[in-house]
Amino acid sequence: MNEKRFQKRTLFLFAYLLFAVLPIYWMINMSFKTNEEILSTFTFFPQHFTWDNYKTIFTDPSWYSGYINSLIYVAINTVISLTVALPAAYAFSRYRFRLKGPLNAFIISTQTVPPITLLIPYFGMVVAFRIFDTYLALILTYLVFTLPYAILLMTGFLNTLPRELDEAVRVDGGSSWTALWRVIVPLSLPGIVATSVYTFLLSWNEFLFALTLTKSMDMRTVPIGISLLMGQHAFEWNEMMAMSVLGALPLLLLYLIAQRYFLAGMTAGSVKS
Numbered sequence: 145m146n147e148k149r150f151q152k153r154t155l156f157l158f159a160y161l162l163f164a165v166l167p168i169y170w171m172i173n174m175s176f177k178t179n180e181e182i183l184s185t186f187t188f189f190p191q192h193f194t195w196d197n198y199k200t201i202f203t204d205p206s207w208y209s210g211y212i213n214s215l216i217y218v219a220i221n222t223v224i225s226l227t228v229a230l231p232a233a234y235a236f237s238r239y240r241f242r243l244k245g246p247l248n249a250f251i252i253s254t255q256t257v258p259p260i261t262l263l264i265p266y267f268g269m270v271v272a273f274r275i276f277d278t279y280l281a282l283i284l285t286y287l288v289f290t291l292p293y294a295i296l297l298m299t300g301f302l303n304t305l306p307r308e309l310d311e312a313v314r315v316d317g318g319s320s321w322t323a324l325w326r327v328i329v330p331l332s333l334p335g336i337v338a339t340s341v342y343t344f345l346l347s348w349n350e351f352l353f354a355l356t357l358t359k360s361m362d363m364r365t366v367p368i369g370i371s372l373l374m375g376q377h378a379f380e381w382n383e384m385m386a387m388s389v390l391g392a393l394p395l396l397l398l399y400l401i402a403q404r405y406f407l408a409g410m411t412a413g414s415v416k417s
Contacts, residue, residue, distance in 0.1 A: 174385040175386040176193050207387065211391075213279075217283060234302060237303050254288075255292055267357065279363070348394065
């Protein structure tokens with residue numbers, strides 16, 4: 145009985161890994177093919193291996209601008225989100241104050257609203273404030289969606305740290321601000337890394353608002369650049385896959401560098417609330 149159960153679980157795990165890994169391999173595989181080969185044959189390896197797709201991407205000015213824009217949007221958004229989320233999460237974790245419950249409920253409720261329902265109101269507001277097709281428009285929009293996540297994640301992590309740490313700082317004559325930045329923040333490195341990676345991921349992959357709130361190529365992001373390779377009558381699958389591989393590299397590198405802290409931060413925040 146146990147052997148059959150083990151076989152079923154092994155088969156399920158293998159099927160899961162196949163469906164998870166195969167699209168990634170197929171993306172990389174197609175990035176080294178010609179568009180004619182992709183459309184005419186089905187092969188697991190390129191018959192005519194070529195780097196031309198990557199050469200085309202690297203020599204396209206719109207790709208450079210989209211890549212740089214995405215890095216600017218994501219970097220600024222991540223820094224601001226963490227700067228605001230840390231004191232806010234510390235307040236939610238350590239203090240009781242009026243309207244704490246309603247504020248917490250409001251932060252959680254913002255995550256239940258489908259982003260597409262806010263698209264038209266945001267577009268109208270951005271146009272009214274005359275920030276359409278600017279860095280500010282997308283940075284503010286990304287903050288609206290990532291900041292609540294950052295506060296919730298950091299609050300969950302700070303709840304795992306003993307309150308005796310804060311009391312020890314106060315006994316030594318320090319303030320709550322000193323306790324936060326001198327003691328809590330260094331100990332919260334796993335939670336900060338996990339929050340940063342999650343914020344980076346949400347911002348980097350965002351497509352809908354980046355498409356709606358920008359119009360010039362100078363403001364476009366990586367997801368928009370990939371979508372522009374979809375023509376009305378034909379798709380440049382080879383260039384799309386090459387651009388997708390390059391677009392996924394920052395996420396992969398970030399995760400590999402911060403993997404240890406990321407896993408520790410995510411698991412710690414889910415243990416205690």
